[in-house]
Amino acid sequence: MKGELIMFRKRLSVLSLAVFTSIMLAALGRLNATTYYVSPDGKDENDGSKDSPFNDPNKAIKELKPGDTLLFLPGVYGPRIFVEGVSGTKDEDVSFPRFTL
Secondary structure, eight states: OHHHHHHHHHHHHHHHHHHHHHHHHHHHHHHTOOEEEEOTTOOTTSOOSSSSOBSOHHHHHHHOOTTOEEEEOSSOOOSOOOOOSOOOOSSOOOBOOBOOO
């Protein structure tokens, strides 16, 4: 009985370590995520930050990697936005949420 309890505790420790490691790896992936901004008043030579947004949404889309977010600042954008060749992963989405002031 004592031996079974020791084995159970070892298995629980290994399982706990595996869960902790998975959570930490997911968190580290999010730390590398970038939020890009697009504005009708931006410039494509900018870095895509909130203070220096891109102008063309298609330029910003080409920069996206798993875990990244693209926010559209208020304004009117051109008639066509192409979302091609952009994909996230099982654990890290690429998202296009609405920006609110």
